[in-house]
Amino acid sequence: xxxxxxxxxxxxxxxxxxxxxTAVRGHKLLKDKRDELMRQYLDLVRENMExxxxxxxxILSANKNFVIAKAGMSEAELHxxxxxxxQEINLVAGQRNVMSVDVPTFEYKTRTADENDIYSYGFAxxxxxxxGAVKSLADILPDMIRLAEIEKSCQLMAAEIEKTRRRVNALxxxxxxxxxxxxxxxxxxxDENERSTQIRLMKVKDMMLAEAHGY
Amino acid sequence: xxxxxxxxxxxxxxGFATLGLSICPVKTREEASDMFRQLAAGEKYGVIxxxxxxxxxxxxEIEKYREQTFPAIIQIPGVSxxxxxxxxxxxxxxxxxxxxxxxxxxx
Numbered sequence: 307x308x309x310x311x312x313x314x315x316x317x318x319x320x321x322x323x324x325x326x327x328t329a330v331r332g333h334k335l336l337k338d339k340r341d342e343l344m345r346q347y348l349d350l351v352r353e354n355m356e357x358x359x360x361x362x363x364x365i366l367s368a369n370k371n372f373v374i375a376k377a378g379m380s381e382a383e384l385h386x387x388x389x390x391x392x393q394e395i396n397l398v399a400g401q402r403n404v405m406s407v408d409v410p411t412f413e414y415k416t417r418t419a420d421e422n423d424i425y426s427y428g429f430a431x432x433x434x435x436x437x438g439a440v441k442s443l444a445d446i447l448p449d450m451i452r453l454a455e456i457e458k459s460c461q462l463m464a465a466e467i468e469k470t471r472r473r474v475n476a477l478x479x480x481x482x483x484x485x486x487x488x489x490x491x492x493x494x495x496x497d498e499n500e501r502s503t504q505i506r507l508m509k510v511k512d513m514m515l516a517e518a519h520g521y
Numbered sequence: 522x523x524x525x526x527x528x529x530x531x532x533x534x535x536g537f538a539t540l541g542l543s544i545c546p547v548k549t550r551e552e553a554s555d556m557f558r559q560l561a562a563g564e565k566y567g568v569i570x571x572x573x574x575x576x577x578x579x580x581x582e583i584e585k586y587r588e589q590t591f592p593a594i595i596q597i598p599g600v601s602x603x604x605x606x607x608x609x610x611x612x613x614x615x616x617x618x619x620x621x622x623x624x625x626x627x628x
Contacts, residue, residue, distance in 0.1 A: 344618065344619070347618055348624070351611065351614065351615055351618075351624065352624065354611055355608070355611055355624075355625060358607055358608060358611060359608075361597065362597070362598050362603055362607060362608075365597055365598055366598060366602075366603060368536060369533070369536075369598075369599075369600045372535075372536050372600075373600070388535055388536075388538055388539060391538045391539055391540075391541055392539075392541075393539065393540060393541035394541040395524070395525055395540065395541040395542060396522050396523070396524070397522070397523040397524060397525055397567045397568065398522065398523075399523050399567045399591065401590065408590050409590070410567070410590050410591060410593060412567065412568065412593075414525075416541065417541065425539070426539055439536060440536065440539045440540075443536045443537065443539070443540060444539075444540055447540055450570070450595075450597070451525075451568070453595060454568040454570075454593045454595045455593070457593065457595055457610075457611070458590070458593035458595075460611070460614050461587050461588075461614050462588065462590065463618065464614040464615070464617040464618035465587070465588050465617065467617075467618040467619075468617050468618060471620075
C-alpha cells in the first residue's frame, strides 16, 4: 500500500508516470552536475592548500622581518615611516560561472604603475631591515589575492556540492521509489477493477440466460 | 572597484598598509566585531583578510558570509604565530563537499 493516499484513476496514473520520467531525468542531470563539480573542486582545493601554505609561510617570514626592523628603530620613527602609504590597490572583481556556481575572480591594479613603489618613506631615517620587510610582504601579495579567489571559490563550491548531493539523494531514495510504488498501486487497483467488472458481466449474462431459457 | 581590508591587532597588520591595503587595527573583541560588521556590510571591500586570533573571536559572524560571493573573508596568521585555523578551514570545506576529509587527513 502506498504511504500517501493516491486516487486510483487513469489520470493520476498518467500524471505519476510523467513525474517519474522527470524525476529520473533530473536525477541523472544532478548526478552529472555533482560529479563535475566534485572533479573541479578537488583540483581547486589542492591548489588552495598549496597557496595557503605558501602564504602562511610568507607572512610568517615577513612578520619576522618586521620584528627585526622594529627592533632597529624607535616606535615613533616606524609609525611615521608607515603613516602615509604611497601605494593603493584597487581590486577588480569579476564573476566566473562554474557549473552554475558564481565564483569570484580577482584582479588587482596598483595606483602607480611601478609596483615597486611601495616604500612610503625616505631611506635616510629608517633601517634597511624595514625595506626588506616591506619587500617580503609585497612579494606574497599576488599569492594572497590568488588565495582569496581560490578559497572563496572552494567555500562556494563546497556548499553547492553539498546541496546537489542532498538533492540527488532525495530523488534517488525518496521521490523515485515512492512514485514507482504509487504507479504500481494504481496499476494493480485498475486491473482489479477491470477483473471485477468482467466477472460481474459474466454473472449477469448467466442470470439472464437462466431466466430466458431455463438453463 | 573594490578595496582590500586587513583586520587584526596592530602589530600583525601594520606592514600591509605600505602595500596599499586598508588596515583596521582592533584591540578588543567588541571593537573587532563592530569593525568587521562595518567592513562586511559595506560594498566597498571585496576581500577582507582577518588574522586567525581575531577570526576565532568573531566565530559565527564570519560563517554568515561563507555562502556569499562577496566579500571573501580569508584568515591569515598573525604576528603571534600560526594557529592552524586557516588550514583547518580548508579541511572543513573538504569535509562539507566530500563527506569526510579524504585529502589532507594523512598530514
